[in-house]
Each structure stands twice: as structure tokens, then as C-alpha cells.
Amino acid sequence: xxxxxxxxIRQSVRSYTSQPVEKEKITQCLEAARxxxxxxxxxxxxxxxxxxxxxxxxxxxxxxDKVVKFNKFALQAPVIIVIVLEKPKLITQIGGEIKKREWPxxxxxxxxxxxxxxxxxxxxGTCMIGWFDQKRIKELLNISTKxxxxxxxxxxxxxxxxxxxxxxxxxxxxxxxxxxx
Amino acid sequence: xxxxxxxxIRQSVRSYTSQPVEKEKITQCLEAARxxxxxxxxxxxxxxxxxxxxxxxxxxxxxxDKVVKFNKFALQAPVIIVIVLEKPKLITQIGGEIKKREWPxxxxxxxxxxxxxxxxxxxxGTCMIGWFDQKRIKELLNISTKxxxxxxxxxxxxxxxxxxxxxxxxxxxxxxxxxxx
Numbered sequence: 001x002x003x004x005x006x007x008x009i010r011q012s013v014r015s016y017t018s019q020p021v022e023k024e025k026i027t028q029c030l031e032a033a034r035x036x037x038x039x040x041x042x043x044x045x046x047x048x049x050x051x052x053x054x055x056x057x058x059x060x061x062x063x064x065d066k067v068v069k070f071n072k073f074a075l076q077a078p079v080i081i082v083i084v085l086e087k088p089k090l091i092t093q094i095g096g097e098i099k100k101r102e103w104p105x106x107x108x109x110x111x112x113x114x115x116x117x118x119x120x121x122x123x124x125g126t127c128m129i130g131w132f133d134q135k136r137i138k139e140l141l142n143i144s145t146k147x148x149x150x151x152x153x154x155x156x157x158x159x160x161x162x163x164x165x166x167x168x169x170x171x172x173x174x175x176x177x178x179x180x181x
Numbered sequence: 182x183x184x185x186x187x188x189x190i191r192q193s194v195r196s197y198t199s200q201p202v203e204k205e206k207i208t209q210c211l212e213a214a215r216x217x218x219x220x221x222x223x224x225x226x227x228x229x230x231x232x233x234x235x236x237x238x239x240x241x242x243x244x245x246d247k248v249v250k251f252n253k254f255a256l257q258a259p260v261i262i263v264i265v266l267e268k269p270k271l272i273t274q275i276g277g278e279i280k281k282r283e284w285p286x287x288x289x290x291x292x293x294x295x296x297x298x299x300x301x302x303x304x305x306g307t308c309m310i311g312w313f314d315q316k317r318i319k320e321l322l323n324i325s326t327k328x329x330x331x332x333x334x335x336x337x338x339x340x341x342x343x344x345x346x347x348x349x350x351x352x353x354x355x356x357x358x359x360x361x362x
Contacts, residue, residue, distance in 0.1 A: 003302045004209065006184060007216050007295060028185065030357055034350050035188050036294070039311050043351050052360045084362065095312055102286055103311050106332065109290025113217070114188060117298075121184045130220050130284050131276055143362040151287065169215050170224050176211055179233045181265065181324040 001121065010117055011165055013125025016076040016156035021051075025122050026079065026155070032118035036111035039103035040095075042088030045111050045150070048141055050080045055140060062136040063129050063152065071129055077154035081115065082141060083108060085148045108150035115153060125158040182302065191298055192346055194306025197257040197337035202232075206303050207260065207336070213299035217292035220284035221276075223269035226292050226331070229322055231261045236321060243317040244310050244333065252310055258335035263322060264293060266329045289331040296334060306339040 001009075030047055038044060050056045059080050063071035074080065085104050087093065096103055116126040129152040137149055182190075211228055219225060231237045240261050244252035255261065268274065269285050277284055297307040310333040318330055 002182075003184070003187060003299050004213060007213055010218070012218060030353070032185060032188055034353065034356060035348055037191070037193060037297075037309070039309075041349065043356065045356060046362070047357045048362060049357065049359050055360055099312060099315075101311060102283065105283055105286035106290035106293070106311070109287035110294040112287070113291040113294055116218075118184050128218070128220075130282060130287070131280060134280075141361050147362075167216055168222065172211070172215065175215060175224065175226060176228045176230065178230050179236055180322050181227070181229060181328075 006117055006121055008167070009164060010120035012127040013154070013158045013162065014073040014127055015159055015162055016073070016078065016125065016154070017159050018078065019157045021079050021124060021155055021157070025124060028122060029115045029118045029124070029155070033111045033115040036107075036114040038088070038107035038110065040089050040092045042092045042104070042107065044086045044088040044104040044107055046084040046086055048082040048084065050082060050141070051078065056080050058140050059137055059152070062133040062140070063131065068131060071131060073127070074129065074152075074154050077156040079155040081153040081155060082137065083112060083150045083153070084143060085150045105150070112151050112153060119155060123157070125156060125162070127154045128152070129154065187298055187302055189348070190345060191301035193308040194335070194339045194343065195254040195308055196340055196343055197254070197259065197306065197335070198340050199259065200338040202260050202305060202336055202338070206305060209303060210296045210299045210305070210336070214292045214296040217288075217295040219269070219288035219291065221270050221273045223273045223285070223288065225267045225269040225285040225288055227265040227267055229263040229265065231263060231322070232259065237261050239321050240318055240333070243314040243321070244312065249312065252312060254308070255310065255335050258337040260336040262296065262334040262336060263318065264289060264331045264334070265324060266331045286331070293332050293334060300336060304338070306337060306343070308335045309333070310335065
């Protein structure tokens with residue numbers, strides 16, 4: 001399908017069936033993520049595929065609590081992807097220091113979206129999750145306390161009746177201008 | 182074309198012909214960028230399309246100097262896109278403070294890659310540029326000194342003989358693991 005169609009069917013899926021995700025589909029999504037561009041081609045990421053049910057449920061439980069509950073749907077997803085930020089190349093680190101920029105975060109956005117778009121094309125649902133208990137997930141997955149987890153992505157099949165929502169976005173006039181701000 | 186093909190033809194293009202970019206193609210790329218997902222759907226971005234030749238050249242000159250010259254190709258691009266970070270929704274700001282995360286940078290990566298993938302599908306070349314003189318570009322485009330410019334993207338047609346490069350990426354074993362780091 002055309003890219004303009006693909007971006008319309010990709011949406012945050014917050015409800016999943018128990019249908020397992022085929023290994024080869026996970027592999028395809030990871031390959032799309034692996035081929036993503038990054039500043040100085042640093043590829044400052046590591047993907048952890050959490051598909052062990054018990055462990056996955058523990059990770060899901062670290063995305064919500066009694067107060068902030070909007071990620072509760074994560075428990076339904078058969079797979080959770082955990083993206084860990086890695087150090088970029090030295091040149092990117094130095095450049096980032098000089099320019100006071102955190103390019104690896106931009107890179108994480110790019111690679112995560114590659115993953116989600118590929119998943120959408122394969123008929124899978126995803127949702128990026130930025131709200132989670134860093135400390136708890138590091139303990140669960142044996143991630144060094146020095147590392148930073150960039151994002152989680154839930155992965156699975158949406159129920160058949162899960163509707164494609166119309167995208168609510170700012171108008172062009174709010175976000176686009178010509179030759180000046 | 183399939184997404185897996187599209188990500189293979191998208192590459193950083195660092196050489197451009199003088200062929201102008203059709204307005205409707207720029208519009209299509211901006212639409213792909215506009216529809217990108219973001220934390221809490223904040224869409225914390227503003228796109229400035231710089232296509233006035235004189236101004237565009239001044240912006241290009243702010244991406245390199247006598248020491249750091251790797252962005253000199255920006256002068257050839259007929260269009261430069263400037264992405265300005267905007268404040269996210271209050272809930273994202275508060276969440277970001279609590280979790281000490283800069284979600285808008287992740288969002289900028291997502292939307293910028295939507296732009297570049299759409300451009301690639303339309304036969305256009307792009308290159309994201311993270312190294313530039315913030316202060317100078319803000320002056321040129323009348324951007325408040327309080328704002329932060331996230332990224333620049335060069336846009337144009339690559340020469341006919343511009344080769345599609347093989348992607349050099351880390352091996353799966355370096356970036357993927359199962360159920361633990």
C-alpha cells in the first residue's frame with residue numbers, strides 16, 4: 001500500500017485479542033526498525049522483545065498504577081517491545097554536547113515509528129508508551145541502572161471490531177508557514 | 182510500494198540538481214508529517230518551508246562553517262524544511278517533568294521521518310540535519326529566541342547517477358534480545 005495510506009491505518013491500538021504474534025512478523029518489524037536512519041548512523045538503540053507471558057505481564061503492570069491507569073490495556077498485548085537508549089558514536093556525543101542537543105531521542109522516535117508502521121502494514125496493532133516505571137522495568141529485564149529506557153511498544157492483534165479512528169490533528173495553518181515562522 | 186521497500190530506497194541524499202520541487206509534492210510530504218503520532222497527540226512541531234532562494238542559501242550557510250563542512254551540500258537543495266519544537270500539551274509537560282523525559286524530541290523524530298519517507302516515495306531526496314547554527318537560523322526566519330529548532334531537512338532531486346547505497350547497520354545480535362537485556 002502507498003505510504004499515504006499506511007500512515008492512515010497506523011493508529012495507537014489500545015485493545016488486543018489473545019492471538020499470538022507470529023515470530024516472522026516480529027522479525028519483519030524489527031528489521032524495519034534496524035534499517036532506520038540516525039544521527040551519524042549511530043543506531044543508539046537496543047530492542048528487547050518481551051513475549052514470555054509472565055514477564056510481559058510484569059512489564060505491563062509497570063506502565064500504570066492506581067492513579068495513572070491509561071496504559072492498563074498493555075496487559076492485553078501478547079508482546080511488549082522495550083527500546084533502550086544506547087550511547088551514540090563519539091562524534092555524535094561531542095556534537096550533541098557542543099550543540100546541546102539530544103539526538104538519540106530523535107533517533108528513538110524514528111526507529112520506533114519504523115517498527116510501528118511496519119507492524120501496521122502486517123495487520124498488527126501497536127501503541128507507543130512513554131509513561132512507565134523505569135526502575136521496575138530495568139529490574140525485570142536486567143537492564144543496567146545507568147541505561148535509559150526510551151519507549152515501550154505494545155504489539156498484538158486488535159479485535160475485529162476495533163475501529164479505525166479519524167485522525168485529529170492541528171490544521172495546516174497552525175503548523176506550516178513559508179520562509180518565516 | 183511496500184514499506185519494507187520504501188525504507189530501503191529512503192537514504193540521506195547529499196547532492197541535489199537544480200530541478201525545483203513541485204508544490205504539491207511538498208504539500209504531500211507535509212501532510213504525512215502532520216498525520217504523525219505524538220505523545221498525547223500533542224503535535225509539538227511547526228514546519229517552516231524555506232524555498233526563497235536567497236533566504237534558503239542563508240539558512241544553508243548556517244549549517245556549516247570553515248571547520249565543520251559536512252553539510253555544505255545543503256546549498257544545493259532547492260528547499261530546506263525547518264522543524265521548530267513547540268510546547269506539548271500540559272499533561273505531556275507535567276508527565277515529562279515527573280518522568281524526566283523529553284517526549285517532544287521523540288515526536289520530532291517521528292514526524293520528520295514521516296516527511297522523509299513520503300518524500301522518498303515521491304522520488305525526492307532528503308537529508309535530516311541536526312548540526313546548525315540555532316541563533317543564526319532563528320534570526321533569519323524570525324523564530325523567537327525562546328524556541329528550539331529540532332531539525333532541518335534538505336529537500337530536492339538527487340542527480341540521476343546518485344547511487345542507492347547499501348545500508349550499513351548493526352547486526353541483529355547487537356541490537357535485539359529476548360526477555361532480558
